Amino acid sequence: MDSNDLLPASLLVHCTPQELREHFPAIALLQPVSAFPGGVRCAPRAAPELAREGIAAVPLAIEAENEIAGWPDPPSRVTGHWYIASPDHLPPPPGFDLLVQLPGEGFGTWPHPTTRVSLRMLDHLPDGAAIDAGCGSGLLTQAWATTRGPVSAIDLDPQAITQARAAMTRTTHSARVTWHTGPLRHHVPTATGTIVLANLPEIAHIELIGALNASHRAILVCGVRTSRATPLLDRYQEAGWVGVAHDQIEGWGCWIMRRTDSVGDASDEFWHHPR
Numbered sequence: 001m002d003s004n005d006l007l008p009a010s011l012l013v014h015c016t017p018q019e020l021r022e023h024f025p026a027i028a029l030l031q032p033v034s035a036f037p038g039g040v041r042c043a044p045r046a047a048p049e050l051a052r053e054g055i056a057a058v059p060l061a062i063e064a065e066n067e068i069a070g071w072p073d074p075p076s077r078v079t080g081h082w083y084i085a086s087p088d089h090l091p092p093p094p095g096f097d098l099l100v101q102l103p104g105e106g107f108g109t110w111p112h113p114t115t116r117v118s119l120r121m122l123d124h125l126p127d128g129a130a131i132d133a134g135c136g137s138g139l140l141t142q143a144w145a146t147t148r149g150p151v152s153a154i155d156l157d158p159q160a161i162t163q164a165r166a167a168m169t170r171t172t173h174s175a176r177v178t179w180h181t182g183p184l185r186h187h188v189p190t191a192t193g194t195i196v197l198a199n200l201p202e203i204a205h206i207e208l209i210g211a212l213n214a215s216h217r218a219i220l221v222c223g224v225r226t227s228r229a230t231p232l233l234d235r236y237q238e239a240g241w242v243g244v245a246h247d248q249i250e251g252w253g254c255w256i257m258r259r260t261d262s263v264g265d266a267s268d269e270f271w272h273h274p275r
């Protein structure tokens with residue numbers, strides 16, 4: 001199909017359940033909305049650019065149909081084992097974890113590289129209660145609450161909290177999250193959680209460093225470009241943190257750090273259970 005062609009109203013992807021699992025990252029780009037006995041029906045016009053990428057990537061029989069399959073919003077896509085999708089999309093096949101997003105404003109609705117690299121790095125953290133410092137539209141909160149444990153979600157922006165909370169209620173784990181509107185310096189010292197998820201602008205990291213204490217054992221640091229991260233990582237080190245893992249997407253870095261006073265002591269046990 002030429003990239004300038006008008007996309008069909010529906011696409012039927014003919015696949016077995018195993019093929020669906022195998023090619024799901026590409027099929028998610030086509031905007032899958034329902035299943036039929038021999039495959040899945042997709043709504044490509046809901047996200048034309050993604051769908052064109054998906055058509056090129058799916059190595060399965062695809063058939064066009066004229067009837068509109070639907071208008072799921074926001075668009076779906078897969079990053080690692082996370083399937084970010086609206087309530088109108090197809091549920092994920094086994095092996096993928098759903099993160100529900102609703103239409104509207106909010107950082108993370110369209111996953112930014114920092115959100116994607118943070119999602120990828122969550123598996124390097126041990127289980128436990130987490131604080132999502134600057135939760136935005138709540139993708140990290142939802143990921144942690146649905147697969148790992150309780151979350152205290154904090155954001156300055158009341159609209160972000162409303163958006164994140166509404167999406168969370170579409171899952172079966174919303175009771176695992178407590179919501180806090182306001183600055184990190186007010187909520188972090190008293191919020192429940194030993195693990196801190198911090199995808200934030202640099203200035204908010206500085207505020208966060210001042211609010212952390214010895215009860216916080218592990219932190220995911222994201223939101224700055226790898227090429228400019230040294231001064232911020234130095235500040236974390238001066239405050240008693242040491243890096244244990246690092247990754248990046250499109251130049252945006254993500255670091256997992258632990259408290260230096262926990263290295264080699266009994267709390268090493270804490271680190272023995274990453275996913």
Ligand SMILES: C[S@@+](CC[C@H](N)C(=O)[O-])C[C@H]1O[C@@H](n2cnc3c(N)ncnc32)[C@H](O)[C@@H]1O
Pocket residue numbers: 107108114115118133134135136137138139140154155156157160182183184185199200201204207223
């Ligand atoms: C880069 S977005 C990350 C959103 C989400 N954690 C993610 O990974 O997709 C940063 C969020 O931090 C919030 N924020 C920035 N400074 C803050 C502060 N001082 N206190 C609380 N929230 C803050 C912003 O409102 C924004 O929603």
